[in-house]
Amino acid sequence: MMPLYLLIPLALLIPAAFLFGWWTARRAGVRRSGAKVSELSSDYFRGLNYLLNEEQDKAIEVFLKLAEYNRDTVETHLALGNLFRRRGEVDRAIRLHQHLVSRPGLSDAMKTVALLELGEDYMRAGLLDRAEALFADLVAMDAHAPSALRHLIAIYQHERDWHKAIEHARRLEAMTGEDESTVVAQFYCELAEQARHHGAVVEARDYLEQAFACQPDCIRAYLLTGRLLADDGRHAEAVDIYEKAVGTDVSFVPEILPPLLNSYARSGQMERAERFLRELLGRYHGISPVLALTRLYQQRDGERGAIDFLTSQLRQRPSVRGLMALIDATMDKIEGEVRENFLILRDLTRKLLEGQAMYRCNRCGFGAKAHHWQCPTCKSWDTIRSIHGVANE
Ligand SMILES: [Zn+2]
Known part of the structure; x- marks a missing residue:
């Protein structure tokens, strides 16, 4: 199956290609002979067909030919740049988009589209500083700000700069009205894990409070709270938290049971452990x-x-x-x-x-041996669950 990140540019590309086809046919109809009209239109549809069939080499050839006829056409260049990036020819995509951005007489709307594309080229090339600066400019100009913000959040996640990721997720929320609280809860859990790792227990607890404020049923925050209590030798309290976590979302049993069993043993509550596990057999x-x-x-x-x-x-x-x-x-x-x-x-x-894969991402299908809070492939948060079957859970 085609990875999700390839589908998105394709979805953007096809409407652009369609617009271009209509425009080409219209313009050619005014200025050129009938033979030229049919040649250009058939070239365009041939290119579109190659695109739909994932034959990118042939599509590029056709669109390059079309661009030769119509040197002013921004859409063709955008379509080509997008194709280059998808094929991994990032240098070519960067040169093309830079050329487009610096072209005199380009409308503001088209310029910002080209800048957004250039930012994606930089991300793909690993030039994250340049991408960050470019997307920040677009946000400041209020041009394609939601898309630019989403890219910025992806960059901050990659750099594990969770404070900036939270700040920009909040801005995105205010701009689009879409609820980002479950993702922000994960960012606070990342901060809590970092703090725990450095022995900053009070700080870690503060971050977990923020995570619960974003998402009261955040299992990761429950698990981390239990871990902090267990670190402190407060195993009876940790048991309460872990049992509550199972009650909140039973699908996390494979993650919750190991620390829960440890805390039962350390607090001398093995009868309670047996009762709990027996009862769990009925609903899991x-x-x-x-x-x-x-x-x-x-x-x-x-x-x-x-x-x-x-x-x-x-x-x-x-x-x-x-x-x-x-x-x-x-x-x-x-x-x-x-x-x-x-x-x-x-x-x-x-x-x-x-x-055997023990876990699967319910967004992209990525299979894993161990649980991840963020999918390594599609980068979605909290989409990985244990697989139930004879050879798995
Ligand atoms: Zn995934």
């Missing part, structure tokens, strides 16, 4: 609570109780990770040739799990 259908209960029974009652529980659960929710746990629990009990066979089985199961 992944394998994580089953594996947690298996370990709990293994430690408390020994192998037999753990194996009985696990086999009864695996009949209801078949799972490769469950099978792996069953093989591990059984290994100690067997010897000789059967043990050798079990070793082979364990090895194969491990290999099967190694290749």
